[in-house]
Amino acid sequence: MNKIKILLLFVLATLTFSCQKGYKQEYKIFDEFNKKNERNKGWFPSIIYNDATELRNVSYLDPLCAFGKFNYKKSEFYDSIFSANDKISFELFNNKVEQNVKLKPNWFLDLEQLDKSNVEVIKKEEFYILKNNKEKTIYFILSN
Incomplete structure (x- = not known):
């Protein structure tokens, strides 16, 4: 009986610790990212095009959230996505x-430190997405 309790505590501790660290993903170019399975790509917004580089993401299950950038x-491709979606406030x-x-x-x-005059923000699916026009970088957060 004690062995079962110890094993159960060990399993719970392992699960708790592994969920707190976050799952990290990094890809230099779009082709590396595109080869991954749909579960891994689900932690990124669907707006990523084949010109994306330096894709990064860290995701968590508890609480459910992900931070990422690429x-x-x-510019024209991402400009069209941002113009086709309703803008949300930077404060959100x-x-x-x-x-x-x-x-x-x-x-x-x-x-x-962000110069807010060069950014646009939209919500697409469950992602809050910020486009820095000057640096040509997109940042996103998935949060419930």
Whole structure:
């Protein structure tokens, strides 16, 4: 009976610890990203085009959230996505980041230093997506 309790505690501790670390994904180019299974790609927004580079993401199950970013080259493609979707306020994006700030990776956008005149924000599916027009970088957060 004691062995079962110890085994159960070990399993619970392992599951708790593994969920807190987050699942990290990094891809240099779109082709590397595109070869992954749909479950891995589900932690990224569906707007990623074949010009995307330096794709990064860290996702968590408890609480359910993901932080990510990627660079792009074809402004026209992303401009069309952002013009076809309703804009949301920067404050809403910021609130989602603040809700999960303890999980935010150090490579994610520093919202206090950001020049807000060069950004647009939309919500697509469950993702809050910020496009930095000057740096040609997209940052996103998945949060419930």
